[in-house]
Amino acid sequence: MTAPLVGRADHELLLDLLHLPTAGPLETGADLPAPELWAAQRRYAEHAAALGFAVRHHAPSRPEDIEADDVPLAVREAVQAGPGFLACQPSLVLELGAAHTRDRTVMFNVHLDTVAGMEQVGFDGRRFTGRGAVDAKGPAVGLLAGIRAALAERPGLARDIRILVQAVAGEEGGALGTIGTRPLVERGWYGRLNVFCEPTGLRYLPRASAAMTACVRVEGDDAIDDRPEHGHNATVLLGYLAQHLGLVLPPLAAEGRVCVAGLTTGPLHNRVYGRGALLLNLSYTNAETARRLESATTDALHEGLAAFRARFGAVRELARTARDAAAITRLHWRKRGIPALTGTSPWAERLLGEAAGIGRWPDDEAAFTCDAIWLADREDAATVVYGPGSLEGNHAHAQGEYVDLADLESFAAGIARILLAFHDDCANDNCVEDSCVNDGRVNDSCVDDTESTCISSAGSKEPSR
Structure with a gap:
């Protein structure tokens, strides 16, 4: 009998995450205790470290990151009210693999913040319940299980490609990624292929509304x-x-x-x-x-x-x-003024559909809003949304939120297939030449605009509150 991809340690991780309240101040109000996003992200990073991931960034956004005109007024007002708003909502970047250029990089994005309203946390052997079970702590855990499966299938995978994981705050509450995903993208933390892990019924969605x-x-x-x-x-x-x-x-x-x-x-x-x-x-x-x-x-x-x-x-x-x-x-x-993701590249459509065997979200079915919009104008990036369950069917943002273990298992298998297909695509010389990389270092002429300062897991520091 084949061992499940989502194992007992993954179950424990998801239950730990579900027990941590991570709804941000725009959801709960400024008078309630700060969300435990630092703790949730550290727990997630610890689990990912067993796969070889290193922490490359763990910090909140800076006030200057949210000065653009299209930043929601609620965010700007909250930042002006005091530094605590940003300080309690950090974002995390994990990296696995050799130093490669963007063409050999795949990025996965998950958000660990939730809407307000804690739900009863539980697992009956078949179904996880709790706030964030499907949106999006469950997908975050399934993602790591899928990466582990791909590494087991192809041990040299991390040598040939780079895998980034963004585990962000500020997706919910109307912040719409302006204090989480967007600043990370602007610093260069994204890949040639970018997968935002949100409930899509295990179909890839090449669009996102704003x-x-x-x-x-x-x-x-x-x-x-x-x-x-x-x-x-x-x-x-x-x-x-x-x-x-x-x-x-x-x-x-x-x-x-x-x-x-x-x-x-x-x-x-x-x-x-x-x-x-x-x-x-x-x-x-x-x-x-x-x-x-x-x-x-x-x-x-x-x-x-x-x-x-x-x-x-x-x-x-x-x-x-x-x-x-x-x-x-x-x-x-x-x-207002926020971009929408209107589609992805034919290359990504072929890789996901033909090579990875992921079904496609129908064109006549309405998309939904998520942080994928912040890669809408990146010509060097293909972006899709993909995850288990559905927003409405699994009661995201509502009473009784859940995700089924079987869906997480299928999602993990899909993530593994995506990674293997991306690796094959690079092996077929569809990525930039390895001449950009010497002794594990990316040449200056080939490097993207990723920030040069890296923060180790031991060095990620939560500001005092």
Whole structure:
């Protein structure tokens, strides 16, 4: 009987990771204890060290890493509030193999942060449960099992190619990789082939949507409940706009999605709240759809305000709100301008489909948002998303999140096939010549822009809190 690829030590690693709360401050709020991402990443690095991986980077992003205009407003505000936001969300880079150029490098990305809401952790011999089981601590563990299987199948693999693993923070909570994956990519920690380990039903997905977040704010006057007509009723106004935008925008999103999300005014029964906010998350798969959605949101808001005035102008308690609706309502963009991954190279399609035997995500099935977007504009890189389970079927971001051991086993086998196919591709002279490498060192003329300073596992240091 063939031994399983995902063994008992892997089970223990996954259970350890599931027990560690790793939801970031954008998910939990700044007042709760910091996530245990340092501990989770160290535990992951210890397990990977048995395969020969070395820690090449273990640190949080720097404030200057998030100065770009497309960094979400929530991230910039959190960074400005104090250094603790970045300090508690480090990212880890592991490396295995000889020093090779990017053409002989494959990178795998996993995120160890989760959404908020701890779930009961368990394993019944068949199924793992807990927050992050499928998104994405389970895939992170299955990845290492797959790499181990490839090394066992081909012992010389690490001599001929380089394997990078990014284990990042800042994927969830609307940070969208801007404090984790993106800074690592900008430092050169990526390969010719890049696989982002997210739930795809064991199919490779060559696309990833991006998202922008709109905030409709009402800044009016409060009033006592006995005289509601003296104030502006932000609850009724925003509730009406939520219905209007939820009806008008989805047909314009095409292959994207419109999520009418949080609406907040106030918690009490004995007053009219004149201030409030409505959030919308708008996903898109290309820049043209993004531009169309941004323009349509502005137009739809103006139409909704006009309709509100016409409908409620004669209602005594709401007449002032209707009259002033356009003056007290503003649209703010908390996140926009983020790229989408629109496809990968024919070379990668052939390697994954024909050589590795991985099924392809159908073109007519909507993609989802993940950190793979940060390799969208890298001409020297092919990028896909691949992992076990599904976001909806395995209850990611919801109660009862789980991943089945059988899916992790199949995922590990797929990772092994991808690595063997990549190794074969390089052996067939489809990568750069080894003349770029002398005595294990990459010539200066061939090196990528990977940061030169390496941090050993003993040297990775968690800032004091």
